[in-house]
Every structure is written in C-alpha cells, then in structure tokens.
Amino acid sequence: xxxxxxxxxxxxxxxxxxxxxxxxxxFYIPMTLPLDISPETMEGFHFLESLPKGSVVQITYDYTTGxxxxxxPSANAMxxxxxxxxxxxxxxxxxxxxxxxxxxxxxDVNAYGKMKYGExxxxxxxxxPYGTGTVPAFAKDIHEMIKVDWYGxxxxxxxxxxxxxxxxxxxxxxxxxTGGGFTDWLYFVQAIYGTPMYSAAVASQASMAMxxxxxxxxxxxxxxxxxxxxxxxxxxxxxxxQGGMISQSFANVWLVIAMILGNVLYxxxxxxxxxx
Amino acid sequence: MIDFxxxxxxxxxxxxxxxxxxxxxxxxxxxxxxxxxIGLTAGHALVIGIKYIQDVAITKIVTGxxxxxxxxxxxxxxxxxxxxKYLWISRYPYALLIGVATGLGMAGSFxxxxxxxxxxxxxxxxxxxxxxxxxxxxxxxxxxxxxxxHTGTYGRVTQVGRWxxxxxxxxxxxxxxxxxxxxxxxTIYGLTPQPQIYVVIAAVAIGVxxxxxxxxxxxxxxxxxxxx
Numbered sequence: 487x488x489x490x491x492x493x494x495x496x497x498x499x500x501x502x503x504x505x506x507x508x509x510x511x512x513f514y515i516p517m518t519l520p521l522d523i524s525p526e527t528m529e530g531f532h533f534l535e536s537l538p539k540g541s542v543v544q545i546t547y548d549y550t551t552g553x554x555x556x557x558x559p560s561a562n563a564m565x566x567x568x569x570x571x572x573x574x575x576x577x578x579x580x581x582x583x584x585x586x587x588x589x590x591x592x593x594d595v596n597a598y599g600k601m602k603y604g605e606x607x608x609x610x611x612x613x614x615p616y617g618t619g620t621v622p623a624f625a626k627d628i629h630e631m632i633k634v635d636w637y638g639x640x641x642x643x644x645x646x647x648x649x650x651x652x653x654x655x656x657x658x659x660x661x662x663x664t665g666g667g668f669t670d671w672l673y674f675v676q677a678i679y680g681t682p683m684y685s686a687a688v689a690s691q692a693s694m695a696m697x698x699x700x701x702x703x704x705x706x707x708x709x710x711x712x713x714x715x716x717x718x719x720x721x722x723x724x725x726x727x728q729g730g731m732i733s734q735s736f737a738n739v740w741l742v743i744a745m746i747l748g749n750v751l752y753x754x755x756x757x758x759x760x761x762x
Numbered sequence: 763m764i765d766f767x768x769x770x771x772x773x774x775x776x777x778x779x780x781x782x783x784x785x786x787x788x789x790x791x792x793x794x795x796x797x798x799x800i801g802l803t804a805g806h807a808l809v810i811g812i813k814y815i816q817d818v819a820i821t822k823i824v825t826g827x828x829x830x831x832x833x834x835x836x837x838x839x840x841x842x843x844x845x846x847k848y849l850w851i852s853r854y855p856y857a858l859l860i861g862v863a864t865g866l867g868m869a870g871s872f873x874x875x876x877x878x879x880x881x882x883x884x885x886x887x888x889x890x891x892x893x894x895x896x897x898x899x900x901x902x903x904x905x906x907x908x909x910x911x912h913t914g915t916y917g918r919v920t921q922v923g924r925w926x927x928x929x930x931x932x933x934x935x936x937x938x939x940x941x942x943x944x945x946x947x948x949t950i951y952g953l954t955p956q957p958q959i960y961v962v963i964a965a966v967a968i969g970v971x972x973x974x975x976x977x978x979x980x981x982x983x984x985x986x987x988x989x990x
Contacts, residue, residue, distance in 0.1 A: 502785055509947050513954050555948030556941055582810040583803075612810055614818065614838075618859075622866055632819050673870030689937035689944070693930065700895070703874060710937065710946035711944040726951065733947045734940070741943070 490754050501744050508740040512732040519737040520734050526699055527716040530684045530706015534721075540570040541657035542650055547591070548616065548667035550583040551595035553688050554590070559714035560686035561591045564660050567721040569600055573686070574646055575607035576656070579689075580616035580667045585636060594725075604644040604674070611636025616667035622674040626680075642755075653679040662686045672760035676703060686713060734756070768957050769841040775958035778949060779965040786969070 518599055521756060537543070545564055568575050577588050590724050592598065601607050610632055614620030615623030623631045627643055628651060641647050649655060653675045661671050668685065676683040682705045685695045698704045708717050711734060714727035765888045780795025819830050844847040857902030883899045886892030905912075912920050953962050 499785060505946070507948050509943075510954065513951065552945070555944040582814075585810065586806075594856045612814055614814060617863070619862060619866060622870070625847050632817070633825075634817055643958060669875070671869070673874045674866070677870060677874035689941040690934060692937060693934050697879060697882065701885070703878055710941055711947075712940075726948070730944065730947050730951070734943055735949075737947065738940075738945045741939075 490751055490758065494751050494755055505669045505737055505740055508736040509733045511736055512729070517732060519735055521715055521719060521728070523720060523729060524639070524709065524713070524717045526696070526707040526709065527713050527720065529699070530708065531720040532719070533682065533705040534567065537573060537657055540574060541592050542574045542576060542605065542655060543568055543658045543660055544576045544578065546585045546659060546661045546671065547577065547579040547587045547643055548581050549587060549662055550581060551587065553664045554587065554684060555730070556688045556710040556714065558587070558591060558594070559725045559730070560708045560717050561662055561710065561719050562594050562725050563714065563718045563723045563727065565591060565597060566567060566723040567625045570722070576610060576650070577607065578613050580613060580670065582612060585611045604639070605646050608644055608646055609636045616670045621670040625675045625679055656681050658682045660686065663691060664688050665691050665694070672698065672703060678750045686717070691727040727731070772957055772961050775953055775961040776965070778953060779962065782949070784970065786973070902926055
C-alpha cells in the first residue's frame with residue numbers, strides 16, 4: 487500500500503485529535519493575533535456610543551447553552567460596556583432555557599456586585615415563547631404583560647421600571663439570536679415602535695441578519711465569535727471572544743491544511759488509478 | 763473541603779466527556795450522557811413552563827383579573843386531542859391560534875420583511891455592491907419563475923440566479939462550520955481549568971483502559987475461534 491493510499495485510509499479521528507490540540511495550544515501558550523474590525527460591528531458600536539447616559543438597553547438572550555460559545559461573549563461585553571457607560575439594562579428571553587443563560591452572564595461579569603438591582607438593571611427572565619403574541623403584547627404594555635420579574639419582585643416596586651412602559655421607552659434592543667425570536671422583535675417592535683435593534687447572531691444566522699443592516703432596520707450585527715471578539719475589542723472588555731478567536735485561527739489553519747491535503751491526495755490517487 | 767461550586771464544575775466536565783466519548787465510537791457512556799441531557803432538558807422546560815403560567819396567568823387571576831380564565835380554558839381544550847371522541851374540540855383552539863398568529867404576522871412582517879427589503883434591493887444601484895444585490899435578487903426570483911421553460915438564453919440567465927443561491931448556501935455552510943469550531947473551542951476551554959482537568963485525566967485513563975480491555979477480550983475470542 488502506497489503512502490497516498492495509507493493517508494487516504496487514515497482514521498478521521500486523527501484529524502479530530504489534531505484539531506483539539508490546535509484549539510488547546512493557545513490556552514496554555516499566551517499569544518495575541520491582530521484582529522480587523524468588520525463594518526457591521528463598527529456601525530453597531532458607533533450607535534452604542536451615541537446613546538446618552540441613562541438610556542435603556544434591552545438585552546434579549548434568545549439562545550440556549552449550545553450557542554453560548556458564540557453569543558455569551560457578546561452578551562457579557564454588552565453588560566460590561568453598559569456598566570461603564572451608565573446605561574440601564576433590562577434582561578429577558580423568549581427561550582425557556584434563556585433564564586439559565588442570563589444568570590450565567592450576570593455571574594460572569596459580577597453584575598450583582600457592580601450594579602444595583604432594580605435601579606441599574608432588571609432581570610425579567612422568561613417572558614413567554616417567541617412566535618406567538620408574547621413579543622407584541624410586551625412591546626405594547628410591559629406592565630400589563632408582566633407583573634413580576636424573574637425573582638418574583640413586583641415590577642411596579644422596581645424604580646427603574648417606573649418610566650419604562652412600552653417599547654418606545656427602550657433605547658436599544660440588543661438581540662442575541664440563534665434564529666428563533668429574531669423576526670418577532672424586528673417585525674413587531676423595531677418596525678412598529680421604531681426601537682433601534684442590534685443583532686448578535688451565531689455565524690450560521692448572521693447572513694440572515696445582514697440584509698436588515700443594509701436597509702437600516704438593524705444598527706449593527708455581531709457575526710458569531712468573530713463579531714464578539716471585535717465587539718470586546720471596541721468596548722474595551724476582555725473575555726472569551728478575543729481568546730477564543732486565537733484558537734479559532736489555529737483551528738481554521740489546520741482545517742484548511744486538512745482540506746488541501748485531502749484534495750491533493752484524492753486527485754493523486756485518482757491519477758495513479760488512471761495510469762494503472 | 764470540596765465546595766458546591768467545585769462539585770458542579772466536576773459534574774459538568776464529566777457530562778461533557780460522556781458526550782464527547784462519541785468521537786471514539788457509540789458507547790454506553792455516551793448513551794448515559796445523552797439520556798441525562800434529554801431528561802434534564804425536558805424537566806427544565808416543564809418547570810419553566812409552569813412558572814410562566816404562574817407568573818402570567820395565575821398571579822393575575824388571583825389579583826382579580828378573571829378574564830384570563832377564558833384563554834386558560836381554551837388552551838386546555840387542546841388536550842382533547844388525546845380523546846378520539848372529543849378530538850374535534852381541539853380544532854377550535856388551533857384555529858384561533860393560527861388565525862391570531864397569521865393576523866399578527868401579516869401586520870408586522872409586511873412593512874419589515876417585504877416593503878423595506880424590496881426598497882433596500884433598489885437602493886444604491888450606482889454602487890457596485892448595490893447593483894450586485896439587485897441583480898442577484900432579480901435572477902434568483904427568475905429561477906423560481908416556473909411559467910416559462912428554463913431553456914436557451916432564458917435558461918442560461920436563470921442559471922446565474924442558481925449560482926447566486928449556491929454562493930449564499932456556501933457562505934452559510936462555511937459560517938455553520940465556523941460556528942461548530944467555536945462550540946468545540948468553548949467545550950475544550952471549559953475542560954482545561956482546575957478542577958475540570960482532573961476529571962479529564964481520570965476519564966482519559968478510564969477510556970484508554972476500557973479500550974485496551976475490550977481489544978484484549980476481542981483478541982482472546984478471535985484466538986478461541988481460530989483454535990476451534
């Protein structure tokens with residue numbers, strides 16, 4: 487058996503093992519790599535900078551733990567940026583596993599230690615399923631739709647919520663999405679109430695969000711982990727995004743090598759078979 | 763003294779490794795992890811669902827908003843599907859749900875998805891990118907126009923629309939690949955710090971031992987079969 491044939495019959499698990507090693511290297515050897523900022527993240531950041539102090543930002547955690555790799559860095563960076571800028575935060579989700587992700591995000595950035603609950607931020611938790619009347623009802627009258635926050639506190643008792651009655655009182659919707667819930671906020675809130683919307687989407691969904699950026703329906707888009715890394719860089723926060731992108735670069739280099747090698751070996755074996 | 767946080771992290775690492783063991787092959791450890799995951803997810807969804815009904819409906823009913831009893835009864839009627847005799851009743855709540863969803867969807871999506879996006883397609887036609895977007899949209903639409911046969915010059919034109927779609931699918935697929943790598947990075951990142959790394963070392967040792975044991979067992983059975 488020739489080397490070409492041996493390599494072609496190589497167990498795919500060796501490729502996966504090298505991928506895992508390539509990913510793990512940057513965890514143990516500290517390094518930095520240059521990162522260019524893409525226009526869609528830059529546009530979003532410019533909008534954020536234009537928000538006056540005290541503006542209300544709604545962070546919508548519409549994802550499960552499976553998408554945390556790509557979205558949690560953006561969420562954490564947004565919370566930290568809001569703390570720095572003095573923006574008020576409303577956290578909520580239309581996914582049943584969202585409350586867990588919100589808690590993790592709040593714990594990651596030590597929100598309870600750095601901000602005052604009820605005055606600087608409010609966690610409304612799971613407000614209901616997307617794809618139904620939940621989002622339109624919420625946008626129309628928040629206090630009518632939700633009586634208590636995620637911890638059971640009455641909404642009327644929270645000082646921050648006193649002046650926030652409808653979607654018009656929200657300065658920006660920062661929507662973290664894996665797909666579900668995105669159109670609800672865009673169609674029923676952004677289109678009807680004119681509330682600006684910024685989308686942080688998993689890479690597979692970013693191409694779906696881009697057309698809305700071009701038409702001005704979105705103010706910015708964070709494209710997966712790369713977008714999160716850019717967002718961290720712009721907002722001056724350091725989290726998994728920037729560190730993860732180094733591993734991502736290593737993994738991509740290995741995947742490109744494996745792809746080229748696979749193709750070269752395939753065509754080499756094909757031409758050999760033709761000659762025989 | 764091991765605290766609650768350490769135990770949680772170790773359980774988290776162990777569950778991750780149970781699932782990752784699938785990389786080697788389908789095995790009982792993976793199935794155990796799979797069942798734990800499905801059970802926990804279903805249990806969690808149930809608890810959140812009950813809490814939602816409590817917050818949105820029960821709390822309001824208790825405070826005097828009795829009108830909410832009506833949608834709760836309509837919602838409960840969906841469960842008549844489980845009875846062959848009363849199955850017909852479930853069609854009414856479904857009809858209501860679909861009707862409301864369609865009405866709401868039409869109201870919101872027309873401006874956002876159709877009008878704004880159509881206008882957006884015609885914006886910046888003097889710009890190269892804007893023109894490519896316009897051309898791509900037009901040719902993709904032509905590809906799905908089935909009233910004329912896709913042959914000759916028209917067929918070649920619609921073929922370009924197909925290329926645009928292939929480019930979009932390729933980009934999306936590439937992005938999916940990137941996303942999966944990100945998830946792998948996150949998973950491995952979660953396994954590298956202490957105390958998770960100890961669980962990884964223990965799991966690798968157990969995994970290697972079980973592989974060697976199963977191979978030696980296989981070799982013995984092969985030898986026995988050859989002797990026979």
